[in-house]
Amino acid sequence: MKLDENVNYIVSGLERSGTSMLMQILEAGGAPMAFSTESRPPDNNNPKGYFELEGGKIINKLMEEDFSFSDYKGKFIKITAYGLKFLPVGQYRIIYSQREIEEILDSMEKMAKITDENRAETKKLFIKLNNMIMDLISNRDDVEVLFADYNAILSEPEPNIRKIYDFLGSEEADLDAMLGCVDKRLYRNRIKR
Amino acid sequence: MAKGKKKVFIPISLYEKVEEEIASSETKSVEEYVxxxxxxxxxxxxxxxxxxxxxxxxxxxxxxxxxxx
Structure with a gap:
């Protein structure tokens, strides 16, 4: 599949919001991707990999204005939410993952191997960050954005992955393969009813 | 009443709409949703x-x- 080589394609969202799953879906569909597994290989927190560049430290590069977007035009890269604050002027198409905040916090605690004593504060902080970044990208003239609901993708894959397929705007994308890579077994931090 | 909480009354019709809304979600109750x-x-x-x-x-x-x- 070929994407527009004038555009930078980004998967984003809060950390642990399902950005890696979106990258898996896009890769399965045949979208050109850029990531490295060497500096941050798959582990128990992300068994299928992190799909990150710069060993997951891309935010530092963006803050230092030391990241070359021109090297990644026409390909999907992953930049988690806070990094989008430092996005230079360009031409972007962003798929932004949204997930139940409690699940995100559970997953963050598990990954950092901590019990967050200030969880209520962390929750407020990340809701605020999420709102700020969603407002920011929704209001930039150089950004087209699709908000993808992680929980909805897992509960109803077909209509929700179809939205991603439509956003790609390429008939070469393999919708069946995209659907096939949703793995409910990895949905480990779901809030139990 | 649960400690540290206040009671709020909402119309039954609105309550039922929220119930419908959360039926297919992970939200456990109308209270949690609100x-x-x-x-x-x-x-x-x-x-x-x-x-x-x-x-x-x-x-x-x-x-x-x-x-x-």
Missing amino acids: IKLLEEKFLKDSGGDLSKEDEDKVKERLKALGYMD
Whole structure:
């Protein structure tokens, strides 16, 4: 599949919001991707990999204005939410993952191997960050954005992955393969009813 | 009444709409839905940008998760 080589394609969202799953879906569909597994290989927190560049430290590069977007035009890269604050002027198409905040916090605690004593504060902080970044990208003239609901993708894959397929705007994308890579077994931090 | 909480009355029709809304979601109760909605509203209204202090806390969390140096 070929994407527009004038555009930078980004998967984003809060950390642990399902950005890696979106990258898996896009890769399965045949979208050109850029990531490295060497500096941050798959582990128990992300068994299928992190799909990150710069060993997951891309935010530092963006803050230092030391990241070359021109090297990644026409390909999907992953930049988690806070990094989008430092996005230079360009031409972007962003798929932004949204997930139940409690699940995100559970997953963050598990990954950092901590019990967050200030969880209520962390929750407020990340809701605020999420709102700020969603407002920011929704209001930039150089950004087209699709908000993808992680929980909805897992509960109803077909209509929700179809939205991603439509956003790609390429008939070469393999919708069946995209659907096939949703793995409910990895949905480990779901809030139990 | 649960400790640290106040009772609020809403129309039955609205209550039922929320029940329908959450039926296929992970939200456990109407109360949880309303709390979440109000928290998000007030957080959103409390200012668009993160304060310097908030931003430093975000960075701390991201470092703990290995997303930043």
